[in-house]
Amino acid sequence: MRLKFSLITRREFLNTLFGGWLIAFLSGSFYALLKFAYPTLGKEPDFVVLNAKDFTDIPANSVKPFPWGGKLGFIFKRPDNKTVALKGVCTHMECNIAYKPEDKKFYCPCHKGWFDMDGKVIEGPPPKPLEFFELTQEGEKLIVAKKGIKVELPKA
Amino acid sequence: MSCQRLKKWFDERYDFEGIRSFTKHKLIPVHKYGILYYTGGLTMFLFALQFITGMVLSFYYVPYHEQAHKSIIEIVTKLNMGWLFRSLHHWGAQLAIGVLFIHVFGTLLLKAYRKPRELIWITGFILLAISIFFGLSGYFLLWDERAFAAVRVATGGAGNLPVIGGFIKSFLRGGLDVTGETLIRFYGFHVSVLPFFTLLLIGIHVLLVQYHGMSIPLSQKDNVKKYEPFFPNVLYKDFILWLIALGVVVTLSVFLPPEIGKKADPLAAPPENIKPEWYFLFLFQTLKLFPGDIMGLNGEMIAIILISLGILFFFLIPFLDRKSARDEKSTAFTWIGIIYTVYFVVMTIIGFIT
Numbered sequence: 001m002r003l004k005f006s007l008i009t010r011r012e013f014l015n016t017l018f019g020g021w022l023i024a025f026l027s028g029s030f031y032a033l034l035k036f037a038y039p040t041l042g043k044e045p046d047f048v049v050l051n052a053k054d055f056t057d058i059p060a061n062s063v064k065p066f067p068w069g070g071k072l073g074f075i076f077k078r079p080d081n082k083t084v085a086l087k088g089v090c091t092h093m094e095c096n097i098a099y100k101p102e103d104k105k106f107y108c109p110c111h112k113g114w115f116d117m118d119g120k121v122i123e124g125p126p127p128k129p130l131e132f133f134e135l136t137q138e139g140e141k142l143i144v145a146k147k148g149i150k151v152e153l154p155k156a
Numbered sequence: 157m158s159c160q161r162l163k164k165w166f167d168e169r170y171d172f173e174g175i176r177s178f179t180k181h182k183l184i185p186v187h188k189y190g191i192l193y194y195t196g197g198l199t200m201f202l203f204a205l206q207f208i209t210g211m212v213l214s215f216y217y218v219p220y221h222e223q224a225h226k227s228i229i230e231i232v233t234k235l236n237m238g239w240l241f242r243s244l245h246h247w248g249a250q251l252a253i254g255v256l257f258i259h260v261f262g263t264l265l266l267k268a269y270r271k272p273r274e275l276i277w278i279t280g281f282i283l284l285a286i287s288i289f290f291g292l293s294g295y296f297l298l299w300d301e302r303a304f305a306a307v308r309v310a311t312g313g314a315g316n317l318p319v320i321g322g323f324i325k326s327f328l329r330g331g332l333d334v335t336g337e338t339l340i341r342f343y344g345f346h347v348s349v350l351p352f353f354t355l356l357l358i359g360i361h362v363l364l365v366q367y368h369g370m371s372i373p374l375s376q377k378d379n380v381k382k383y384e385p386f387f388p389n390v391l392y393k394d395f396i397l398w399l400i401a402l403g404v405v406v407t408l409s410v411f412l413p414p415e416i417g418k419k420a421d422p423l424a425a426p427p428e429n430i431k432p433e434w435y436f437l438f439l440f441q442t443l444k445l446f447p448g449d450i451m452g453l454n455g456e457m458i459a460i461i462l463i464s465l466g467i468l469f470f471f472l473i474p475f476l477d478r479k480s481a482r483d484e485k486s487t488a489f490t491w492i493g494i495i496y497t498v499y500f501v502v503m504t505i506i507g508f509i510t
Contacts (some may be wrong), residue, residue, distance in 0.1 A: 039326060065424075071333060
């Protein structure tokens with residue numbers, strides 16, 4: 001059947017149809033590609049459980065590293081013999097920090113950031129203080145947890 | 157004789173008239189800044205060298221975090237000529253990036269980006285970004301302490317961009333942290349994604365240059381006394397320069413083989429006085445300028461936003477410089493070009509000597 005009037009020409013109709021199809025196809029493909037290329041993200045742990053024995057004989061005024069997820073954590077025996085735990089990652093650009101026992105400060109060599117023993121920024125570009133964790137001991141287990149996280153270990 | 161027959165064979169099948177007349181008529185203007193015309197070809201030559209040395213290195217490199225560092229040591233110590241090819245790839249990259257920056261700042265200062273060559277500038281800008289990412293991903297493949305810290309900083313810095321930062325950061329890292337996943341990802345970028353787009357864009361870039369012809373700086377418009385044929389005069393000069401560059405790369409490779417640092421340890425602090433590759437030093441110094449806290453705002457984020465705006469402005473220069481688009485003298489953009497160049501050079505030198 002031939003229509004007397006048409007709002008669009010046959011060419012316009014086909015171009016819109018195939019153009020739309022092409023756009024739909026390309027955006028669908030691109031979405032799938034991006035979805036696949038984008039990594040499945042892990043999560044920073046809320047707490048880690050360490051073997052307490054490995055961390056009992058830290059000398060005063062020094063640190064011992066432990067893995068906080070994929071990042072660096074420190075068990076820090078302060079000069080006053082108090083033991084604390086903190087994340088050993090600079091708050092500026094995420095470089096690992098080091099403890100300088102002679103200055104009693106934490107230091108980031110990447111952009112020369114300095115933190116005091118309580119993690120406060122003294123000098124350099126870091127915007128925030130270091131992150132400290134809660135440290136509790138349950139028998140043989142040393143539990144390092146984010147502040148405010150309630151840790152419930154499975155009963156063995 | 158056989159050459160004549162081969163020529164006939166092609167002539168019977170293809171029409172070369174267009175190419176022949178193009179090559180016969182391709183002229184290069186002669187003026188006092190003419191030397192900068194050679195920087196583009198030189199960059200391309202050095203990139204070709206990178207492709208060749210990279211291809212053979214990929215036969216032996218193991219892109220897995222437990223073996224990557226060791227595989228490079230084996231390439232250098234155990235394989236025939238391995239030391240040479242690793243060295244060539246390293247020094248070739250240094251020189252390529254160096255010449256590329258001369259090419260970029262030369263284009264900026266002579267305003268060769270002006271109408272109608274905006275697309276050449278855009279493809280060139282993307283190639284510059286790709287080249288820097290080539291550099292970053294390339295030296296991350298060493299999987300040594302310095303590379304590890306550099307990639308943490310670079311990807312973490314990108315993470316400070318508002319809105320899209322987090323996405324870019326985890327996309328580049330292949331996860332939340334810089335890990336073995338990041339190494340595989342960067343290897344993929346370095347040997348497949350980036351080379352493909354480099355070839356594509358160099359193709360477009362060079363074709364556009366042929367289409368528009370060489371840009372003549374505004375100040376030299378009336379000083380061009382003669383034109384030199386590209387074939388063979390300028391091409392031969394290109395060859396001379398390429399040969400010298402090859403000589404420099406080989407000499408540096410033989411006498412100053414690059415070192416490799418200690419194997420990266422995600423739980424160790426980076427070494428004292430760590431510095432990125434020289435072409436990141438201007439960014440490195442810029443980051444150091446900003447304090448952690450600027451009137452209650454995160455200084456780091458402000459730094460990254462300002463750097464991004466600076467780069468965006470640089471990218472848009474051909475569209476913002478309305479005067480030179482009309483072939484008028486554009487003093488403001490001459491100064492902007494000088495500021496960019498001086499900032500880059502000075503910050504790089506400060507980063508180098510401190």
